[in-house]
Amino acid sequence: MTELSDAFVAAFRLVVSLDPALGEIVLRSLQVSLTAVAAASLVALPLGAALALLRFPGRGALTVLVNAMMGLPPVVVGLVVYLLLSRSGPLGVLGLLFTPAAMIVAQTVLILPIVASLARESSEGLWSEYREQLASFGVGPGRAIGTVLWDGRHALATAVLAGFGRASAEVGAVMIVGGNIDHVTRVMTTAIALETSKGDLALALGLGVVLIVISISVNAAIYGLGRSRRREGA
Amino acid sequence: MRTGTDRRRRAFLTGATVAALLAATMTTAGPARAADPYITVASTTSTDNSGLFRDILPKFEARTGIGVRVVAVGTGAALKLGAKGDADVVLVHARAAEDRFVADGFGVDRRDVMYNDYVVVGPKDDPAGIEGMTDAAAAFARIAAKGVPFSSRGDDSGTNKKELQLWQAAGIDPKPHSGTWYFETGSGMGATLNTAAGRGTYALSDRATWLAFRNRAGLAIAVEGDRRLFNPYGVMLVNPAKHGHVKVKEARMFMDWLTGPAGQAAIAAFRPGGRQLFFPNAKNATN
Amino acid sequence: MPAPSILPLTVSSLRFEAGGRRLIDDVGFTLDAGRRSVILGPNGAGKSLTLRICHGLLRPTAGTVRWQGGADVRARQAMVFQRPVMLRRTAWANLSYALSVRGVPRRERAGRIAEALRRAGLLDIARTPARLLSVGEQQRLALARAWLLEPEVLFLDEPTASLDPSATRAVEAIIQAIHAAGAKIVLTTQDMGQARRLGDEVLFLYGGRLLEHAPAERFFETPATPQARAFINGELYEDWN
Numbered sequence: 001m002t003e004l005s006d007a008f009v010a011a012f013r014l015v016v017s018l019d020p021a022l023g024e025i026v027l028r029s030l031q032v033s034l035t036a037v038a039a040a041s042l043v044a045l046p047l048g049a050a051l052a053l054l055r056f057p058g059r060g061a062l063t064v065l066v067n068a069m070m071g072l073p074p075v076v077v078g079l080v081v082y083l084l085l086s087r088s089g090p091l092g093v094l095g096l097l098f099t100p101a102a103m104i105v106a107q108t109v110l111i112l113p114i115v116a117s118l119a120r121e122s123s124e125g126l127w128s129e130y131r132e133q134l135a136s137f138g139v140g141p142g143r144a145i146g147t148v149l150w151d152g153r154h155a156l157a158t159a160v161l162a163g164f165g166r167a168s169a170e171v172g173a174v175m176i177v178g179g180n181i182d183h184v185t186r187v188m189t190t191a192i193a194l195e196t197s198k199g200d201l202a203l204a205l206g207l208g209v210v211l212i213v214i215s216i217s218v219n220a221a222i223y224g225l226g227r228s229r230r231r232e233g234a
Numbered sequence: 235m236r237t238g239t240d241r242r243r244r245a246f247l248t249g250a251t252v253a254a255l256l257a258a259t260m261t262t263a264g265p266a267r268a269a270d271p272y273i274t275v276a277s278t279t280s281t282d283n284s285g286l287f288r289d290i291l292p293k294f295e296a297r298t299g300i301g302v303r304v305v306a307v308g309t310g311a312a313l314k315l316g317a318k319g320d321a322d323v324v325l326v327h328a329r330a331a332e333d334r335f336v337a338d339g340f341g342v343d344r345r346d347v348m349y350n351d352y353v354v355v356g357p358k359d360d361p362a363g364i365e366g367m368t369d370a371a372a373a374f375a376r377i378a379a380k381g382v383p384f385s386s387r388g389d390d391s392g393t394n395k396k397e398l399q400l401w402q403a404a405g406i407d408p409k410p411h412s413g414t415w416y417f418e419t420g421s422g423m424g425a426t427l428n429t430a431a432g433r434g435t436y437a438l439s440d441r442a443t444w445l446a447f448r449n450r451a452g453l454a455i456a457v458e459g460d461r462r463l464f465n466p467y468g469v470m471l472v473n474p475a476k477h478g479h480v481k482v483k484e485a486r487m488f489m490d491w492l493t494g495p496a497g498q499a500a501i502a503a504f505r506p507g508g509r510q511l512f513f514p515n516a517k518n519a520t521n
Numbered sequence: 522m523p524a525p526s527i528l529p530l531t532v533s534s535l536r537f538e539a540g541g542r543r544l545i546d547d548v549g550f551t552l553d554a555g556r557r558s559v560i561l562g563p564n565g566a567g568k569s570l571t572l573r574i575c576h577g578l579l580r581p582t583a584g585t586v587r588w589q590g591g592a593d594v595r596a597r598q599a600m601v602f603q604r605p606v607m608l609r610r611t612a613w614a615n616l617s618y619a620l621s622v623r624g625v626p627r628r629e630r631a632g633r634i635a636e637a638l639r640r641a642g643l644l645d646i647a648r649t650p651a652r653l654l655s656v657g658e659q660q661r662l663a664l665a666r667a668w669l670l671e672p673e674v675l676f677l678d679e680p681t682a683s684l685d686p687s688a689t690r691a692v693e694a695i696i697q698a699i700h701a702a703g704a705k706i707v708l709t710t711q712d713m714g715q716a717r718r719l720g721d722e723v724l725f726l727y728g729g730r731l732l733e734h735a736p737a738e739r740f741f742e743t744p745a746t747p748q749a750r751a752f753i754n755g756e757l758y759e760d761w762n
Contacts, residue, residue: 087318087320093479129606132606137623138596147608180306181304181305198283
């Protein structure tokens with residue numbers, strides 16, 4: 001029990017003192033995960049909507065693949081991205097390994113299937129309702145995808161936030177491709193892993209508490225969005 | 235009409251936010267606070283977890299303006315990073331593996347840097363009865379004879395290699411006992427010490443990590459001082475003939491500094507809690 | 522520059538099968554401009570399917586749907602569904618969307634939207650999210666949206682089936698106004714009263730077949746088939762086959 005109370009004391013101290021080292025790590029975590037979420041969403045939202053709206057050969061296979069990829073363990077993603085970005089790998093010339101960019105790539109790969117799959121689900125519901133009306137208007141596939149994405153934006157925000165949650169909570173992938181380099185690629189989760197390995201469990205848990213607070217904020221945002229959606233009758 | 239403008243404005247804001255975020259990341263994606271020219275050093279958890287790098291690297295960075303990015307993994311993994319060209323410099327502690335690394339053409343210019351030593355830690359009540367022994371192999375033999383639990387890194391790290399040498403010296407193959415009294419954690423020194431503390435087992439640790447380790451629970455040093463527990467660190471340049479992108483100039487500056495008077499003095503001056511953890515032993519510390 | 526009308530619409534030998542069942546069988550008719558055509562019949566007669574095939578939402582298993590005027594016929598039709606499909610936007614934005622699909626420049630939309638809302642008596646709810654409107658208001662908005670597109674032909678699939686009498690009255694008034702403004706009306710219904718109020722001619726569908734196609738007055742006075750007679754009299758027709 002003392003370890004838990006120590007942890008909360010440590011967390012409280014870290015937050016209240018606006019510990020600059022902590023601030024830097026939190027900022028970098030947000031930066032990496034938010035960029036990954038933005039990049040993944042840019043691809044995943046249209047992809048998910050396209051899977052819901054369009055009928056093309058291989059659509060079923062692609063849907064199964066996307067759904068299966070949702071459960072991909074972060075370490076596997078990390079390993080694959082590492083092998084790609086390694087100097088001995090096909091993308092080695094880019095020199096991205098052990099940079100935040102590599103972490104962004106790994107997290108993007110990790111959450112893209114999640115966002116795409118959730119986007120597909122929400123788009124399917126909307127599309128079954130809109131399909132005939134939009135066809136009657138003479139709306140083409142590109143515009144239909146845009147319409148379904150825009151009108152489904154509240155549900156999609158939930159999908160995007162779910163992606164953010166997964167990205168900001170994972171450690172396996174960013175540890176491998178980022179290397180947990182102090183001041184360069186150290187983020188909340190790798191810092192927690194490091195403090196745990198140093199046996200400084202209170203500090204590790206303290207960082208964990210900060211991560212939980214961020215996670216709660218994100219979920220509160222999801223909840224708030226859900227409420228405003230109900231108000232709009234969407 | 236206003237709805238249209240609202241929508242455009244919102245779309246614009248969303249786009250601008252994403253763009254700003256991407257831009258922010260692009261500008262900081264490279265060096266965040268580290269200096270612009272930088273090298274990547276693949277090293278071991280013991281050097282990083284103990285706080286050594288955090289103490290001495292700023293001195294090098296201040297003098298040369300070259301940032302040093304440390305990727306701290308096990309010795310085996312660090313050597314693999316070097317072999318794949320994912321680091322410029324490798325700083326590890328496993329002499330036989332280092333020599334093989336150089337012989338295989340992955341590294342050049344191996345130099346001694348410093349040493350510390352290993353300790354055998356275990357529960358304070360010492361169920362194997364090895365406390366105070368100075369023959370590590372004999373102590374290992376006693377642990378095996380009594381079947382007292384032992385936590386091994388099991389991760390091909392320098393410490394793991396050293397531990398396996400000691401079992402060999404004791405004439406024991408622990409692998410068949412894996413899972414009964416021999417636990418292979420497959421993780422870093424800290425995680426292994428956490429396991430040892432949690433399950434009350436013996437373990438081999440480098441002294442630096444042990445001293446910096448905070449979650450000792452009921453563990454204490456049982457065996458130390460054996461000459462075989464000597465733990466030398468070596469630094470190598472990743473072979474630029476194999477990997478053309480290796481930053482030879484900056485990397486050599488780092489190696490020269492580390493094995494030169496300034497670096498050696500910095501290592502000696504690192505005394506957390508008033509105790510020296512690493513002892514400089516570079517051969518040509520006068521250049 | 523009035524383009525040549527897309528009417529008349531000629532449908533011939535129409536067949537539609539789904540799940541191994543023949544839902545529309547050998548249906549053919551011609552719809553001329555001007556008249557309000559009511560497709561009447563009980564549940565499952567194939568009314569909605571026929572309407573969707575005419576509008577091009579469904580592809581028939583066999584048979585042809587031919588419009589007189591060739592080019593871009595879809596852009597000169599509109600359709601209103603039994604359950605109004607409201608985009609998750611304000612009433613105003615729902616109308617604006619329809620115009621933008623048709624390529625109407627943004628600056629020209631406001632006046633037309635305001636006029637369409639006024640005609641449907643919906644000006645005061647212009648800023649309300651469409652999905653928060655009552656079903657009756659939603660259907661009026663759907664009509665206003667269809668009208669806005671200035672279609673030559675307006676298809677309506679049982680537009681008042683889920684409405685109460687006063688909402689039905691309001692919707693029928695808008696349909697009449699759209700017709701008065703020059704659009705051809707093609708409407709499906711099971712409601713005899715509505716067919717009498719709105720129909721210039723009746724197409725009586727039964728069991729996937731077109732049994733009668735006649736001017737409304739003649740259809741109601743002297744139906745030619747026992748099925749139509751039973752339907753008009755509100756009786757249950759037993760089909761012995």
